[in-house]
Structures are given as structure tokens and as C-alpha cells.
Amino acid sequence: MITMKDFVPEKEPILREQARPVEFPINEELKETAVAMRQFLINSQDSETAEKYNLRPGVGVAAPQIGIDQQIFAVYLMDYDEEGNETEPLIDEIFVNPKIISHAVQKVALKEGEGCLSVPREVPGIVPRPKRVTVKYNDLEGNEKKIRLRDYEAVVVQHEIDHLKGILFYDHIDEKTPWEPDEDTTLI
Ligand SMILES: CC(C)(C)[C@H](NC(=O)Nc1cc(F)cc(F)c1)C(=O)N(CC(=O)NO)CC1CCCC1
Numbered sequence: 001m002i003t004m005k006d007f008v009p010e011k012e013p014i015l016r017e018q019a020r021p022v023e024f025p026i027n028e029e030l031k032e033t034a035v036a037m038r039q040f041l042i043n044s045q046d047s048e049t050a051e052k053y054n055l056r057p058g059v060g061v062a063a064p065q066i067g068i069d070q071q072i073f074a075v076y077l078m079d080y081d082e083e084g085n086e087t088e089p090l091i092d093e094i095f096v097n098p099k100i101i102s103h104a105v106q107k108v109a110l111k112e113g114e115g116c117l118s119v120p121r122e123v124p125g126i127v128p129r130p131k132r133v134t135v136k137y138n139d140l141e142g143n144e145k146k147i148r149l150r151d152y153e154a155v156v157v158q159h160e161i162d163h164l165k166g167i168l169f170y171d172h173i174d175e176k177t178p179w180e181p182d183e184d185t186t187l188i
């Protein structure tokens with residue numbers, strides 16, 4: 001079971017390296033790790049389990065964050081109804097060798113800024129990202145997939161793809177005007 005101790009420290013070199021492409025057929029151990037990464041997200045979003053194992057409620061996790069230099073990440077993002085009950089997953093996917101094949105010029109940024117499971121502190125400022133992206137990737141079985149995302153879902157997936165390129169969210173913050181969106185950025 002993955003817990004917070006499996007996350008490498010923020011300054012660990014692997015978090016600043018380009019991860020390696022996953023070879024198919026994917027080896028059993030890496031497949032099990034990917035499934036465990038998804039399970040970590042599910043556990044972290046279950047308040048009882050999160051409290052029991054002191055997990056930060058995560059929506060996405062990339063292999064380099066747990067010391068594995070492979071191009072693979074999991075996203076588990078549920079939709080909620082007005083009572084706040086989980087309805088169905090908006091994204092429940094393990095992305096292998098993902099590639100952004102097109103993106104909008106317009107940008108969005110979470111108005112409260114971003115955080116990261118690998119960064120145990122607040123870093124103030126907005127993180128502008130393309131509002132819409134089209135991502136090509138393989139699933140664990142090796143099937144080629146293509147997904148179009150926008151807004152929050154696009155932000156989550158771009159945050160994870162950044163991890164595979166050694167980029168952390170605060171690299172995108174303009175330290176001179178951390179809370180100032182450009183004219184092409186909409187706060188969401
Ligand atoms: C860093 C942390 C605050 C834990 C962040 N969670 C989050 O933003 N909120 C959240 C949590 C849920 F469980 C369900 C939900 F819909 C929203 C997160 O998981 N990440 C993922 C990460 O660090 N991946 O490497 C950071 C987010 C910042 C922008 C997108 C992902």
C-alpha cells in the first residue's frame with residue numbers, strides 16, 4: 001500500500017528529470033505499481049482511510065513522485081452531486097507514455113493556486129495552463145487512447161504530465177506578479 005512515506009523528498013533529483021518511456025508489454029511489477037498508485041488516490045479520498053494512514057487527499061500521482069522514472073501516472077477524479085456524494089468518476093485512468101498533441105491558446109488557472117503531493121508547503125501564486133488539451137496515451141493493456149480535456153480536468157492532467165518532464169507547478173508561477181493573470185488567462 002502506497003503511503004506518504006513512499007513519496008520522494010521535493011529536492012530529490014528524479015523530480016527534475018525527464019522520465020523514460022514505458023516499454024510494452026509492460027512488466028508485471030510496473031503494472032502492479034500503477035494499480036497501487038490509483039489505489040493510493042482512492043484511499044486518500046476516503047476520509048476514514050486517509051485519516052488512518054495520514055494520507056493527503058490526492059487527485060493524481062506520477063511515478064517519479066514515488067521514485068520511479070517511468071512515464072506513467074494515475075488520475076482519480078470523482079464527480080459529486082449537490083449533496084456532495086460521489087456520483088461517477090470524471091477521470092479514472094492510468095496514463096502510459098502520455099503526449100499532449102494539441103492545446104488551446106487560451107489559458108486557465110486555479111484561482112487558489114496549485115499544490116503538490118511532493119511539495120509539503122504552500123507556494124503562493126496562480127499556475128496558468130492551456131484551457132483545453134488533447135492527450136494521446138496508452139492504457140495499461142497498451143491500447144492507444146486519445147482524450148480531450150478542459151478546465152479542472154485539463155489542469156490535473158497537465159500537472160501530472162509536467163511531473164514526467166521534471167517540471168513542478170511553481171515553475172509556472174511568475175514571482176513578480178504571482179496572482180496577476182495575463183489577458184489570455186481565466187481564473188477557475
Ligand atoms: C496536492 C493536493 C492538494 C493533495 C492536490 N489535491 C487537490 O488539489 N485537491 C483534490 C483532492 C482530491 F482528493 C480530489 C479533488 F477533486 C481535488 C493533488 O492531489 N494534486 C496532485 C499532485 O500533486 N499530483 O502530482 C495537486 C493538484 C494541483 C492541480 C492539479 C492537481
Ligand SMILES: [Zn+2]
Nearest residue numbers: 115116117118
Ligand atoms: Zn504534483
